[in-house]
Amino acid sequence: METRKKILIVDDEQINVEFFDLMLSKLGFVVEKAANGREGLDKVREFHPDLVMLDNIMPKMSGWEVTRILKNDPEYAQWRDVPIVMFSAMDDVKDKIEGFELGIDDYITKPFNFSEVLARIRSVLRNHELIDQLKKRESRIALHEQLNEKLLSYVALVSDKFLSLCNTQEIDANKDLKAGLESCQLEYSRLRSRIEELQEETRMLKSREIAVSSLESELRKAYSE
Secondary structure (H helix, E strand, O other), X not given: OOOOOEEEEEOOOHHHHHHHHHHHHHOOOEEEEEOOHHHHHHHHHHHOOOEEEEEOOOOOOOHHHHHHHHHHOHHHHHHOOOOEEEEEOOOOHHHHXXXXXXXXXXXXXXXXXXXXXXXXXXXXXXXXXXXHHHHHHHHHHHHHHHHHHHHHHHXXXXXXXXXXXXXXXXXXXXXXXXXHHHHHHHHHHHHHHHHHHHHHHHHHHHHHOOOHHHHHHHXXXXXXX
């Protein structure tokens, strides 16, 4: 199974593409290339990259247009969270902020310093992996909450059955069985009380936590400042 990170380089300047292909391949990345934005979108579908390095000014389709499609088009929903590092000759703060608002994760200005480029690639991949882990953790917590709700409903149903049994004459005549059922009912009451306490603790924690989506937005904002 391939464990190396896959990087797609989209740039119409062949010298840049070949340079990054050579250097990143030597460092253990799997590299795929595209000469323009439209080809880049096709490669995203075929290659399933972990990161896209994208030039802004290209023929046929600009880097911003590619970004807008990847982040918003339903046809590319499964690649919406793929991080994007854009490089450009422009060093205008307004342009960079617009790029961040579109969903770009980092910005590198030409001429390139490869050590800086590599550091930014690794930083973006590390941040993306952290966000991905947090999202998976949120999903697991939500699943646990659903299971708790189902468990509580099931135990309540069983408890009702026990209560109906406890009220029959046959059970009243069997003191040992009645005592056992009453013990089960008591244990259910304790369990339900504990589950309700945990649910309340969860609600309190949620009221103070920052959602992953908000955290991701804050990270983008911090990059743009």
